[in-house]
Amino acid sequence: MLALTAAVALTASSSPPIAQPSLSTSSPTGPMELPDEWMTAQRMSDGSTDLSAAKYAKARGEANQLAAHTRSVYRPLAERDWSFFGPADIGGRLVDIAVDPQVPNQVFIAAASGGVWKSSDAGATFTSVWPDGWGQAMGAVAMTSDGVLFAGTGEAQPGGGSITFGGDGVYRSTDRGATWERVGLADSHAIARFAIDPGNEDRIFAAASGNLFVPGGERGVYLTEDGGDSWRQVLAPPNATTGATEVVVDPSNPDRVYAAMWDHLREPSQRTYGGPGSSLWRSDDGGRTWARMTTGLPTDADQGRWGLALAPSNPQRLYAYVGTALGPFRAFYRSDDGGDTWTQTPVTAGQASQSTFSWWFGKLFVDPAQQNNVFLMGVNLMRSTNGAQSFSPVGGVHADQHAMRWDPKAPGRVYLGNDGGFYRSEANGAGSWVKATDERYTQFYTVDVAQTDPSLKVAGAQDNGCNRGYNGAGGPWDAIGCGDGLQTLIHPENPNIVFGCSQYGSCYRSENAGASPRAPIGTGQTTSQRRNWLTPLQFDPSDPNVMYYAGNIVNRSTDNGRTWTAISPDLTGGGPNDPSGYPWGTITTIAAAPTDGDTLYVGTDDGKLWWTHDLGRSWNEVDRAQLPGTWVTRVAVHPADADIAYATFSGFRSGSDRPHVMMTRDGGRTWTDIGRGLPDAPVNSVVPTADGLLLVGTDVGVFMSAWNGGEWATLGADLPKAAVMYLRWHEPTRQLTAATFGRGIHDITVPRCPAASTKLPLNDPGVGVVGVLSSCRAG
Structure with a gap:
């Protein structure tokens, strides 16, 4: 029988207030000190307790304003086109599928951080039907019998090695994805499922999971009775940390509706992914009252x-x-x-x-x-x-x-979505699965470009390993090992020598373009007690036989990764480190100066910056009072001056003046903020060019300035608003390559800016940026 004592009638106007629980460090089953997600950890390293959809919406709005300014003032920059390089044949995490009830062979899918896609050939190939400039995080899709498509934004799966990007509500399309409008639940953060009443398709239920990081908000089961124009809560969660993850309508009796609720909260130091709110519910009157089963x-x-x-x-x-x-x-x-x-x-x-x-x-x-x-x-x-x-x-x-x-x-046909993309079975799901051949929503952590030929690329993908794209733009890619694919490298002079890394620094060296045999690099060959999820592995640009690998200690190789020697002490704060927890206290980035092989710069996950000018015989920590204290995502050295270096930082400003991009002009001793004017979003990568430009990749796009910062401009048009995790620069062709987390890899040719190389000497502290950007022309 049902536990009728829990029944309650709810409407939008009469819903009881939700109590706010204390944010304790333990759940009813005890502390849950499980590993932090890598991307979440760095974005919350500013002390934030949440990654709200509002922060990302604000940052996207700022990016759009900067793009509009670029179009009006620096048109040559704004008119540059990004081109999709690939891959089309790898795929990425899918979270929901909707079958078109009218159009044969047509399906719609929700990519976790890649928007909504349509296939008209039974899932063989897909095209995006989601605006590139909108948030790309998705949770659910559904379609009525007359072809009205609903998309719920925000992923209800709370991050693996990646992140849960929040959504901003429910969207509706009456033309199969050609146009969209938001129709409600803007504070739901994540929509896990839709259920359509088969007897009255204006009645649609939505399972709102709620903000993973903040109790309260729009959670539970919601109902529209006018096709999405308005929504009201019909099942409130039993507490402020519980949301709905499933809703099901009985097709033979649409008054009977079922729901699953999940009590979950993500705090900076732990997961609480269960509790008294987790439960199953049933309504026998179309959602007016509910009882817990x-x-x-x-x-x-x-x-x-x-x-x-x-x-x-x-x-x-x-x-x-x-x-x-x-x-x-x-x-x-x-x-x-x-x-x-x-x-x-x-x-x-x-x-x-x-x-x-x-x-x-x-x-x-x-x-x-x-x-x-x-x-x-x-x-x-x-x-x-x-x-x-x-x-x-x-x-x-x-x-x-x-x-x-x-x-x-199509009798016997079943569609499947997983972390590897889209599959179709004509054997009722019992086997004979065929993978899609064109699915451009791969989540990438890194990319590298061959200096001998920029059409040769390798890249590391979330849950899809290390991959080689040596067949040009749009060509097929090859899997070249790894679990999750993290750091990937191509030898600067020999593209047959490839390095690939799985999580926590388990890397290899291959002399067969990533194929076997692969010699291991990692815990057995290098010295460190802790290694980051994305352990940095880098070449010395002044000598391709010299490489650096860093856990909490910097390791150096002089024989192209075959043998290694430690050249630093522990450069981190060393914790906190529960044996089962995330290995805080790791080096996140390292860069050697192109003009001086004795000069290195290092950044850590606990906000430290270090420099050495004598190849590690002495290390100097930057005064922490100069720094934001957040996760250092990347360091880079100017190609013409070893004393000029850049550091980028994750996190948000949250109303403060915390910098995202900093520069030193005196070899690391003092650092200044040069990122003012950028959208308030994590900056993940930085590239200084030989002719005086500075390029940064962020969670909301790619931006450009002069070598010393100042005014910023948007680089190019139509790059999807998936997080740009990594940038690689090819100086001879001026090709910039961006690895996005959810929309694959893209290239752009950066225009030349004559003022950068002819009018702005590197030793002039008073140069401005306007002259640089206004001089940019097609290269």
């Missing part, structure tokens, strides 16, 4: 994220599973009476394939024609043919499953 289900606080699904061929059959608050799989349940009672099935943790992070998945799907044919999303795709009495893996697809849909117009 408890009979046969756990009621204690050690509940993480729930997955919930209904069998369309027998709506009395329900399936559900739950993880523990700490993350591992806990139990699987089945109901044969519409949720009145539940029975635990004998599914084991190994069969569930949830690893230690069940909160990364949270989805179940049932064959519309066969109630016993159940698919469980996990690291592997798991299938049961006996009504969830047992599960076995279905092979042939990438790891980490998130979405599945059957195509009612």
Whole structure:
């Protein structure tokens, strides 16, 4: 039976206030000192307790204003076009799928940090139908029978090695993605699912997960009864840290609606991904009142994220599973009476394939024609043919499953979305998976460009390894090892020598363009006690046989990465470091001066900057009072002067004057802020050019200034507003390459600015930037 004591009637105007809990450092099951996500950690290193969608919206607005100014004043810069280099054949994390009910072979997908995409050939190729200039974080898509498309922004999966970018509500398109309008729930942060009433498609439910970092806001289950024009909350969460992650409508009785709620909060030092708010609910009156389902289900606080699904061929059959608050799989349940009672099935943790992070998945799907044919999303795709009495893996697809849909117009056809992209099966999901061939929403951490030929590139991708693009723009890419793909490098003189790194500095050296054999570089060859998720590995630009690798100690190789010697002490603060926690106290970036191989600059995750002018015999720490104290994302040295160097920083200003870009003119002794005028967003990469330009990559675009900062301009047009994580410069062709986290890799040719090289001597502290930018012309 249902626990009727929890029933409550809700409307938008009469919803009770949500209590704000204290932000304690422990959950009901104890502290959860689990590893911090790399991208989240650096963006919160400014002391922030949240990564709100409002911060990113504000930064995008500032970027748009800067772009408009560039178009009016520096047209040659604004009119430069970014071109997509690739890859088309790797893909990236997908979180939801909508099948067009009218158009054969047409589907829409939500890419985690890459917007909404459409395929008109049953998922073989995709084109973007989401505005490039909008936020790219997505959570859900759905389509009515007459072709109205809904998109919910913000990902409900709370980051792996990456980040959960927040969304700003629900969007609607009445022309299959050609145009969009926002229609509500701007403070929901993440939309995990839509459910459309099949008897009245103006009635649509939305599962709002809420802000991962801040309690309160728009959470729970919301309903529109006018096709999205207005929304009201119909199921409030039991506390301020709980949001809805699933909502399901009974197709035979649309008055019966089910919902899954998840109690979760991400704090700077921990995850609390479970608690008393995690629960399953049912409404029998179209969402007016709700009751928590408890009979046969756990009621204690050690509940993480729930997955919930209904069998369309027998709506009395329900399936559900739950993880523990700490993350591992806990139990699987089945109901044969519409949720009145539940029975635990004998599914084991190994069969569930949830690893230690069940909160990364949270989805179940049932064959519309066969109630016993159940698919469980996990690291592997798991299938049961006996009504969830047992599960076995279905092979042939990438790891980490998130979405599945059957195509009612094509019997036996099933679509699947996971961390590797989009797949189609014509065997009812039992196998024979075919991967999409054109899906341009890969999440990249880094990219490198061959100095011998800028059409040769290698890049490291989130959950998609290290990859080689040696076939030109639009050509096929090859996988070249790694787990998550992090730092990648091409030898400056020999593109057959390639380096690739997995997370935490597990790197290799290949003399076969990244292919086997691969000689390992890492814990066994270098000295460090801690290594960053993206461990820096760099060439000395003055000698390609010299390389640097840094954990918390700088290591140097003089034989192109074959052997290594430590040349520094610990350059970090050293913690805090729980053995199971994120390895705080690591070097994040290192750069050698092109004109002086004895000069190095180093930045750390705990906000330190160091320099040496004698190849590490003595190290000098920059006075911390000069610095913002946030995560140092990149250091770079001017190509013509070893005393001029740049450092970029993550985090937000949050109303302060905290710098994002700093410069030294005296070899590291003093540093000044030269980033004023940039959007208030993390700066992830910096490139100084030989003719006096400075290029930076940020979470909201690529910008350009003179070598000494000052006025900034937007570089180029139509670069999607996915975070730009890494920039690489090819001086002979003036090609700048940008690696984005969700929209692949893009190139642009930077125009020449004669004033930079002919009128602005590097030793003149009074030069201005206006003369540089106004002189830019097509190169």
